[in-house]
Amino acid sequence: MKHTESETTVDWPATGSAIAPKNRTEAATCVRQASIDEVSIGGPGATFGWDLRRLDAVISFQQPDMVITTETGITLAELKDMVEEKGLWLPLDSGSSSAEPLAELLMHGGGISWLSHRHGMPRDWVTGMTVLDDHGNEVVNGAKVVKNVAGYQLTPLYLGSHYLFGPILEITFRLLPLPKNITAVRLTANSPAPLLDFIDQSRTPAGLAGAGEPWEGLLLSKRGSLWELQGFSRMSEKGLTALLPTEAKYESVDLMDAQAPPREQAPGSAGSRLTLQTLPSQVRDILLSPEVNPYSIYCYPAAGIIHLSWEDEHRTSEPLLQRLSGSAARIISRQTPFNAEQIISSAFPAAIAEKVKQALDPRGVFGPLVVGQ
């Protein structure tokens, strides 16, 4: 960035590279200059991307208020470390992308994790944000308190938008007390059936009183021929043990007390990857079908999310897709989580996406609208 007496100009890097502002003023200047120079920054198909890693300030964090406001250059792992140190918890996980800045995670629709069936998505925890509008102005939305219904909450439009409407510079999350007295569980088996039985048994309400949702975190994975359930619960070890079907065959059963919630350790996405979304009740059928056998599986059964991966480049997913056609499953991402072609999910039909884009970025400063399935 060059400063002269009267104005600041931006030396644009090579097309396709990311703009990495060192502060918010610089980010704003880039947006203003972009509209003058008729280049775009942000969304898929834009001239440049954003790299907000240098915007990493903690704006406010008062432990008793149970909210934290930070810039979006810090990583989710850093943010979680910070709040957990003060006895608080942000029940979001990012699995394999924990080293990404928050901006990337939020903008690319990340944050689906083993906690999601219980704690939802990032949008469920955001109470406010500051974004850059298409004129390079900072715009505040929401509030820095736990509850607020003043005005429209724009967060659900920005999260997962791939910067199409502009970058989020600052974000406020509400927090929970860090759970203590939890039980961590690890079970392995040669087939998914006994693990799915255990999940069903623990989650299906028994009678009128209901069973609550015992699982804070829950995932099922398959490497080679071994299936593994990992989870953690506020239930006692005794309570969970009582739910284990006794006749089932496990390779190993490991239940232990823990003082803090473990974090998800998702495998990296080497090779090809396909993510399916379905109803939780369909997960069993899909996992037990022979068509998924060849794949490595990583699944959030209670949220209906199944990641399939394979390293054999000749493998085709055709038989699986055929098996799924007509079922209640849909592919939500290929290769990388929530890639550009898939961003406009069914919650965001194309005609609506166009209207929102037209409203928030009519000149395309944040890149063209990419709609596709």
Place this chain on the structure above:
Amino acid sequence: MALPAGLSRKLGKLLGPQWVDKDPADLLVYQSDGLTLHAATPDVVVYPETTEQCARIIKTCASYGAPFVARGAGTGLSGGAISDGGVIIQLSRMNRVLQIDHRNRFAIVQPGVVNNYLNLQVRPFGLEFAPDPSSQAACTIGGNVAENAGGPHTLKYGVTSNHILGQTVVFPDGSIEQLGGTFPLAAGPDFSAFLVGTEGTIAITTEVIVRLTPLAPSVKTMLATFPTVAGATESVSAILSAGVLPAALELIDNLCIQAVEAHLKAGFPTEAAAILLIELDGEESEIANESAPVEKACRQNGATDFRVAQGEDERQQLWRGRKHAVGSLGKLSPAFYTNDGVVPRSKLTTILSEIYRIGSKHSLRVANVCHAGDGSMHPLVLFDPTTADGAARAMECSEEILLACLEIGGSITGEHGVGVEKRHMMNRMFSARDLEHMARLRTAFNPHDLLNPGKVLPGGATRGEVKAGVSIPGGSWI
């Protein structure tokens, strides 16, 4: 504004004349919502039964340039469901639960389904719709969605936006769109989630897919009595700092306690400056682990009594006291005015003493019920509606309280929405630029401002101005 000639006849053709009401006596019912200080009379009320009928009504209104407003149960407390002239689309005939999928924990309902009714339907499956506004015996799911309603249990379970998976909506041009779906999660931008809390100014919801939450296996409800309000507010922070997340953490101050006890005898201690109603839920071992730190936090902050509800009857009695706290104020005053400011949790002590100070400055009594765990308050300003300036003074006092909330980093509304009531305060909370950003979206979807005009955003919308301070017979909650 007079209804364009021919419009009501056209609406009658669409719906059948019995579902189009122009009788001035009937229209009185629609003159206000739960906040009777703001009033406006529609020209006509229509009662559709299907999404398609809603779409046709809207198209017809739009073709005549007539404003239209969706209405659920009319329990809103910010004047959102009123219309100065034009058409009220009353959704009470769209009151069916269409599907309950207990395995996948969702239900599909029409917008006129009453919150409590839905819960009655899903409880046999061990599930509930978690948002529990105190008005849940009357308010509708459509109204909950439009207002992003919360309640005592949102501390642990979140507000309405956390429990909506999808919606069918009709936009102001009459187009119908299905948003979201039955899958538990939606990545990507989520327009259905955006619509939650837009107070019926962007689209009308005609079907809702709600997330259902498993009922907790055990519940324990406790009542802590404090000789000072500060003791109660400090306990709130202490409980949460001890790592406990109660399902509910409600504060009721002395004036409210007096009202409740005079009205329905919930067993609240009338000598207390404040009480905390604390509910823990979960597995029994979890509750057992959490009870001791809760009691300790209260005792350390001066609780003189700490009582555990013995059995479901006593628990229900305590909750009846809390849920009827607002209504009970009718025992103390012919009229009262409630708002719903929010502050950072650590500022509860500060704001409550500020509220009492502001009340005495205006020579008005202010009673308080707070969702204390959320930092969300309901200061209830008692006033005499028979005096010339009674209502105006109450409104002034209430506004000063909301400004005090803003001053310490809070919000002007945590539950009731902006409606017409707080529209003029939006620019105290947001800059012109922030508001313009919101307005851009409104204009994109509601370009002629025919859908619920004059609500939420200040200025601009000239239609549907309502008359503040008109004289209306006092209701139980003004």
